[in-house]
Amino acid sequence: MVKDESIKSKNAQYDILTSDKIYEASHFKDLKTFYSTHNNGKELKEKALQSMGFYDENNMLANGAVLFQDDYQGKKTEIKCSVFSGFNKGSEKIITINRYNGNITSSINYMMDFVNQRMNHSLIKLDNVRKNIDAYPQRALFEGIVNAIAHRDYFLDGTQIQVDMFKDRLEISSPGSFYRGEKIGKTYDLSGIISKRRNELISSVLVSCNVMEAAGTGFDKIMEEYQGVDEAHRPYIYSTSDHFTLVLPDLTYSEGVEDNKIPHLEYVPVANGTKYDDAVLSFCYYQARKVSEIAEYLGVSDSSYLRKQVLENLARENYVTKGKIGRAACYRTNMDMVELK
Known part of the structure; x- marks a missing residue:
């Protein structure tokens, strides 16, 4: 079934297909608040939504628009957030597992809050000045989460975005490989990754909300946040035919992420x-x-x-x-x- 759905997702975009839901402006308060928060208080206009294909001439919502509704709690946006005591899933104690179903903007906020409430913090001295260090730079974390939402394969039922926190790193995994992109295995060259949009409408909404670049994957910003780190603290991604994962090393963990760790x-x-x-x-x-x-x-x-x-x-x-x-x-x-x- 997953294979069949994956094949389907290569031939169409889930989010631009028409749903059986009627557009009502009062059902999108979360989206309007999210837009305003990231656009210096500006208001999201009806004309902007209509021009993006949020709903058609008959006021029928696109599939992607349904995922932004205030009361959406379906499986299409399911998220699983976990914290592990050690370096892998196979043999380490699981400290926390949280599941969440909600609309797209609340999902972004939920994942940000989950990591921020649990990440490590540290202090370093620079010329008699102390500098606070977060395990994961805020901009890199936000870009990674938004990217996972934007490029998720929404045709793949029974899957979820996974946020996994380990002793040395954070992994953000999203269902579906890079859309019509090369299966790249593991790479540190984030700025060299080119992937076509899998979800035109969802991406357009996130661009209008000023949380996603109009072109590119946003990985350049992640690279900027990790600029100057040593080899063991470089972020990387790996992609297969059914998922892609962004790995952000914990900057407060001095040993970094070691390649010689053997996965289970x-x-x-x-x-x-x-x-x-x-x-x-x-x-x-x-x-x-x-x-x-x-x-x-x-x-x-x-x-x-x-x-x-x-x-x-x-x-x-x-x-x-x-x-x-x-x-x-x-x-x-x-x-x-x-x-x-």
């Missing part, structure tokens, strides 16, 4: 699999690994069994892709076949 994965068991499959897929998730590196990680010899029975079987079953680093064979986990726990 979920996947359908591999046909003719071995006891090493789970370790190999986790080890090769974030980057391609040479056979010698895999062998060392597993604590086994670089043998024909490892190459043929383990790695080549994973490649045949499409769980890993095979490549080369120099002249050496390497393997990288196929993100479409696994999910992070």
Whole structure:
């Protein structure tokens, strides 16, 4: 079902289709307040909404407009916010799990409040002056949340935006890959990411509210907020066929986000699999690994069994892709076949 809905979402935009709801101005007080807050007190005009396609000549709302209604509490905007005690979901204690259903503007406010109430704060000394440091810069956090809302695949039922706070980072995950964009795996080059709009109406409303750029993803602002940080504190994203995730390192955690942290994965068991499959897929998730590196990680010899029975079987079953680093064979986990726990 998710696959079918994903295919559908590539051929149409959910938010511009006409709904069965009639537009009534009194049902959009939250949107008007949100607009005014981010536009120096200005009032959202009816003409502006109409020109964006918020409703048609028969006063019928577009699907995307319905998601801005004051009383909207449907599943299309569902959010799950969690706090974990450690570095991953698989083996660490869950401190908090909150779920939220509401209209788009209240969802943005809810996610901002959730993180702000729980993030760490610190002080640093600069030439006899103390400077307050937030774990996540406000502008970077806001841009990440708005981006998740704007580019979410609203065709994918049974999914939610996930906000996960870990000891060293914040992850904001949104259903759907980049719209008609390349599946990019993991990248630190946020400013180089180009993605077409998946939701024209929702994006237009957010642009009019002055919380989203008319062009681009807003990632440039995130890069500016993290300018000058060391390698371990650089933000990055990763994208697969069914979700994309922005990772913001915690600036108060001195060690930063380490690439050598091994994720915990979920996947359908591999046909003719071995006891090493789970370790190999986790080890090769974030980057391609040479056979010698895999062998060392597993604590086994670089043998024909490892190459043929383990790695080549994973490649045949499409769980890993095979490549080369120099002249050496390497393997990288196929993100479409696994999910992070």
